[in-house]
Amino acid sequence: MTLVDFPLVAMAAMACWAGGSLLRFPTRRFPVLRISSYLIMIAGTLLLGWFIAAYWIALERPPLRTLGETRLWYAALIPVVGFLVEYRWKVGWLKYYCMTLAAFFLVINLASPDVFDKALMPALQSVWFVPHVVVYLVGYVLLAASSAAAWHNIFTGFRSQTDRQGFSLSHYLALLGFVLLTFGLVFGALWAKEAWGHYWTWDPKETWAFISWLAYLGYLHLSANKTGPGKLQWYLAISFLVLLVCWFGVNYMPSAQNSVHSYQPN
Amino acid sequence: MSKVSCGWFEDFGSFRLSSIVTLLVIAAGFIIQYLAGGEGVPVLSWPLNAVFIAVFFVLLFLLGVAFRNNPFVVWLGGIPLGLSLIFGIAFLSLLGGVIPQGGVSGDMLSGRLGVNRIFSGWPFLLTVFLFLSNLGLAVVWKTIPFRLSNLQFMLFHGGFWIALASGLAGAPDLQRLIIPVYEGRQNSRAYIPQENRMVQLPFSVYLDDFSIEEYSPQLVLYDPQSDRVIPGKPASGVEVGKGYRAVWPGFEVRVLDYLQHALPDSRGNPRAADPENGIPYARVRISADGKSVDRWLNTGSPSIRPGVVQLDRYFLVMFPGTPKVFRSGVVLSGSRGNKPAVLEVNKPVEYDGWKLYQMGYDEKAGRWSQLSLIEAVRDPWLPVVYCGFFMIMAGNAMFFWKGMKRGGVV
Numbered sequence: 001m002t003l004v005d006f007p008l009v010a011m012a013a014m015a016c017w018a019g020g021s022l023l024r025f026p027t028r029r030f031p032v033l034r035i036s037s038y039l040i041m042i043a044g045t046l047l048l049g050w051f052i053a054a055y056w057i058a059l060e061r062p063p064l065r066t067l068g069e070t071r072l073w074y075a076a077l078i079p080v081v082g083f084l085v086e087y088r089w090k091v092g093w094l095k096y097y098c099m100t101l102a103a104f105f106l107v108i109n110l111a112s113p114d115v116f117d118k119a120l121m122p123a124l125q126s127v128w129f130v131p132h133v134v135v136y137l138v139g140y141v142l143l144a145a146s147s148a149a150a151w152h153n154i155f156t157g158f159r160s161q162t163d164r165q166g167f168s169l170s171h172y173l174a175l176l177g178f179v180l181l182t183f184g185l186v187f188g189a190l191w192a193k194e195a196w197g198h199y200w201t202w203d204p205k206e207t208w209a210f211i212s213w214l215a216y217l218g219y220l221h222l223s224a225n226k227t228g229p230g231k232l233q234w235y236l237a238i239s240f241l242v243l244l245v246c247w248f249g250v251n252y253m254p255s256a257q258n259s260v261h262s263y264q265p266n
Numbered sequence: 267m268s269k270v271s272c273g274w275f276e277d278f279g280s281f282r283l284s285s286i287v288t289l290l291v292i293a294a295g296f297i298i299q300y301l302a303g304g305e306g307v308p309v310l311s312w313p314l315n316a317v318f319i320a321v322f323f324v325l326l327f328l329l330g331v332a333f334r335n336n337p338f339v340v341w342l343g344g345i346p347l348g349l350s351l352i353f354g355i356a357f358l359s360l361l362g363g364v365i366p367q368g369g370v371s372g373d374m375l376s377g378r379l380g381v382n383r384i385f386s387g388w389p390f391l392l393t394v395f396l397f398l399s400n401l402g403l404a405v406v407w408k409t410i411p412f413r414l415s416n417l418q419f420m421l422f423h424g425g426f427w428i429a430l431a432s433g434l435a436g437a438p439d440l441q442r443l444i445i446p447v448y449e450g451r452q453n454s455r456a457y458i459p460q461e462n463r464m465v466q467l468p469f470s471v472y473l474d475d476f477s478i479e480e481y482s483p484q485l486v487l488y489d490p491q492s493d494r495v496i497p498g499k500p501a502s503g504v505e506v507g508k509g510y511r512a513v514w515p516g517f518e519v520r521v522l523d524y525l526q527h528a529l530p531d532s533r534g535n536p537r538a539a540d541p542e543n544g545i546p547y548a549r550v551r552i553s554a555d556g557k558s559v560d561r562w563l564n565t566g567s568p569s570i571r572p573g574v575v576q577l578d579r580y581f582l583v584m585f586p587g588t589p590k591v592f593r594s595g596v597v598l599s600g601s602r603g604n605k606p607a608v609l610e611v612n613k614p615v616e617y618d619g620w621k622l623y624q625m626g627y628d629e630k631a632g633r634w635s636q637l638s639l640i641e642a643v644r645d646p647w648l649p650v651v652y653c654g655f656f657m658i659m660a661g662n663a664m665f666f667w668k669g670m671k672r673g674g675v676v
């Protein structure tokens with residue numbers, strides 16, 4: 001399985017998400033469609049999961065090196081958060097935001113395809129590579145979902161003023177996301193010690209990871225200090241933008257010229 | 267938090283005073299930095315830094331225990347100040363994350379304000395100092411009296427305090443030296459990049475062998491006029507090897523034969539050779555408009571001219587792949603006797619309190635480099651910082667559990 005097959009897989013996954021979502025409309029009249037709607041949406045995500053596994057095997061290295069490869073993981077994992085939230089907390093709307101976000105990532109990848117490249121520079125060949133990146137990925141995924149929930153709360157919650165459930169949802173997703181961000185940061189430090197000789201060098205990427213971590217640390221303390229839920233939703237909605245800068249933007253900063261963390265061969 | 271309501275202490279519960287104090291501290295930092303002519307904070311090395319941390323900790327502890335209800339102390343250890351400082355530190359980190367760090371600043375003013383050295387400058391360290399006071403008090407209050415239900419808080423906040431305080435205070439004791447050593451030679455002198463001088467090491471490094479393994483080479487079209495390379499579109503296979511096919515506008519190239527490690531024999535034909543000396547050879551068929559030619563390509567080495575094919579104004583060339591592994595076989599000797607070791611990226615080796623890292627090599631020579639750059643690191647504070655890290659991770663795991671459990675009652 002190589003990137004030649006990617007457009008087909010991506011289209012099929014998006015078609016599954018869209019088809020499954022549309023199937024929800026007639027379910028009120030035909031309850032049998034309910035289950036098939038879920039199955040179709042989940043099939044889209046499974047398809048992506050299968051593609052990642054096959055691509056991993058073909059690459060002979062974890063497909064976690066380039067931004068395009070990480071976008072692939074986000075596209076597969078964000079809908080999973082939506083499905084799990086529905087399963088666990090019976091909140092159905094989040095999954096639509098998640099699938100939309102995932103489709104957005106797939107479209108970026110379709111527009112600027114990666115080159116197939118097996119190379120994994122020596123610094124990345126470490127037992128820390130997969131845990132560090134995967135923990136960060138899942139953290140970002142949860143925070144993206146938290147931000148989506150916060151936007152939803154901003155648009156609907158203020159009108160009804162009763163949506164406690166929506167507030168808790170964005171809160172707990174942010175809390176879990178923060179936990180993973182913290183693990184990612186500490187794993188990163190432990191790995192840096194093995195690979196580069198020091199656990200923290202204020203490299204631009206490290207600095208931005210620290211700033212995003214502080215942003216969510218600020219959130220938890222604002223919420224521990226009884227800040228109103230309305231303000232917190234705005235805070236969460238916007239914090240994710242800081243994360244996006246950390247993830248995509250660092251390479252464009254003036255400070256990035258001597259970063260050890262750009263793995264993008266140009 | 268106790269209710270306070272006398273005079274301007276009323277402000278203590280609010281963010282206003284905290285934000286103003288944070289801003290003042292940052293401003294004071296920049297003023298001191300400016301007056302000091304851009305010099306960083308004077309460094310305290312062992313044992314003064316340890317004394318400093320110990321005294322700081324004891325003072326915080328006494329302050330927290332003896333003046334628990336004093337409105338000023340309550341404010342100093344409270345969330346509003348903590349939050350303001352978190353945002354203050356985030357702001358300073360933002361400066362450090364946008365402005366290139368470490369270089370010499372061309373601009374006089376920014377040089378004197380130290381914005382190119384944010385993380386060792388006065389504004390940052392003053393803010394962090396106040397932050398550590400705030401966090402330390404919060405930890406003392408949650409620790410005394412001891413309650414098991416506060417364990418997660420203690421681990422998380424205490425761990426962060428320990429890691430941050432010891433990481434910053436211990437920085438002057440961190441030694442990072444570069445040992446350049448040539449194949450078949452020994453070196454016991456190292457270079458300190460920041461101070462631009464050489465020092466004598468308590469041990470020596472003998473480089474027995476330096477070697478590099480490479481990924482598969484790449485077939486590209488080189489345009490000498492614009493000095494650009496044009497990669498082809500792979501049509502079958504994903505990396506150069508037998509059966510690989512790539513197309514460029516107007517022609518296609520197919521690899522008929524491929525040898526990863528080969529050397530030319532007396533007639534110039536490639537023969538398989540050992541991995542140490544052999545270089546990649548590929549026999550390619552170049553086809554255009556129904557005609558085709560077969561040629562050998564190779565990546566070249568110091569003693570072998572790269573085999574390329576000229577196509578009009580372009581050259582079809584085979585570039586060596588990027589390094590997959592580079593390693594130094596060394597023998598370390600000193601008071602601990604002789605120790606043979608293999609250094610690779612991500613696989614440092616300990617010797618006599620030092621940790622040795624494979625750092626680099628002569629990149630111009632690439633695979634044929636005779637030089638290996640080895641970094642020697644000594645960080646006596648590392649165990650303390652790691653203790654903080656592990657406390658953070660333990661608290662973090664408990665926090666995760668709490669989040670999952672509490673999340674259930676939404």
Ligand code: HEM
Nearest residue numbers: 217220224343344345348349397400401404422423426665
């Ligand atoms: C600026 C200094 C800090 C102070 C004064 C402070 C104080 C506090 C206080 C009083 C709470 C509420 C505890 C509770 O509700 O039981 C809290 C919660 C928390 N703090 Fe801090 N903290 C500080 C810094 C930090 C740092 C550096 C971290 C991360 C390593 C951190 C992580 C947390 C977490 C995860 C919570 C739990 C929030 C929640 O339960 O919703 N804090 N902090």
